[in-house]
Amino acid sequence: MWRALEPIHAVTYFEPEPLQYCTALGTKGFWMSYFAQRAAPLGAVGPDVVGALFYGFAPGRVARAVPDAWAVASPERFVAARLAAVDVALRRLLGADVIASGGLAEAAEIATAAAAAAPTAGRALAAANAALPVPEEPHLALWHAQTVLREQRGDGHVAALLTAGIDPVESLVLVAAAAPAERAAVRDPANWRTWRGWTEEEWVAGAVRLAGRGLVEPGGAAVTAAGAQLRREIEARTDELASPPWDAVGEAAAERLLELALPLRTAVLAGAFPAVDPIGLAGDG
Template structure:
């Protein structure tokens, strides 16, 4: 069953259900503090160091290409400087230790030692082991890392693999659609009703670069105005096609796992994601435009 009763694609539903368990890597205080102790000061140095570390000490050009919608100048302010502060292997180890601290704080010892968490970890691991990595550099780099233990870190690592594989597929869909990095953001902001300046600033583009990208989108017939971008029917169709391709490319893991185990994983993860949200370790407004499947206020099932 690729789609649920509400019409949402299964792969998107699983991403929304699990992504906050990975995103603590960047949004929670412990990883940021650990990066700053190494000298990687500021949010973006820590972000690029942790996310790019599985690739090895790659140059800024490689990170810019694979992360796709970040301005080259923003990446260059972090890469390769961070590799002079610590090796990629040290940053990989750092993020595991830091995420361990985050989840121990937000979930508590009882949850971490529960059979439910162990079950969820094994389900997520089975899905992650089924992801194809051919042509997916970030997924392949994370797949090459050793699996951490105990179960809460298995769950985190599995979601890291799943979301990077999804992201790699998303980039492939954008390239196939002929959307360059700025055009991608312009279309996404309009489709998701995100504040353009928020998205532009978070991805490091100048107002002039954004305006030029918006004008290209208008010239392609995808939007009606470069000033207050409103997508045309063609623009909406292209956005929907990219998202549909992204979901389809990310669905292999969940097909391998099966419908019932996938739904079981969603049910198991709900209370833990709720705890992460309640602890403030995930940004409710984020550049991904991602709304978690549950909210901090969502009551737990009886």
């Protein structure tokens, strides 16, 4: 379900309209726009809170965007700009016929029910987004539902990482070391360091810690059997923690949503979605 629906949310980051809307408010560059949009539902929180909840980002990268973003515009204005920009982007990507279709309305209805059933206790990003009004228009309701669902899943993933004793930079070293050899760009530590803002020294220190636990080979270039097993356990626990919304709507409704979402996904991925991305959908087709 995440792979089917996540591109619909990801227009927030990978299509041009959200960046344009944030730039019009006064942000500078992609990352200030990213942090402002994603953190805005939390209110005017500081970099320590944003870094703690987003987890995988280097503190320095967060601090270059927050709290300066709130001096540019209030969180409420960023929430409004995000929704307006997504509206324009999805209308362009999906087309008027799909926007007005019964299938999209049905998909939005199922996804909204799933999001309403998503537990948010202990999940700050999910709770902050769930507290926002559900948009009336189906394409925006679907986007809003996936925003809640993906943040709910992400909050659970952070809990799984914490339980496994994996800190933010270690989580990225581990995923890069475990990436399939044929996905060289995802496997390249330099890409992960660039995407998330870690220094080479911080990355090397994380790899040394993981190697000391027997989870990656020395230097972090490859995952060990123990590291691969731990990563499988983390992903399985993440899935388990993300399952209540789908249990609530039932298998038949979830399968129907999957059927309805796949053409939408294809249309979104045909837009400006990058060939290599840091959220795990690169090369997914």
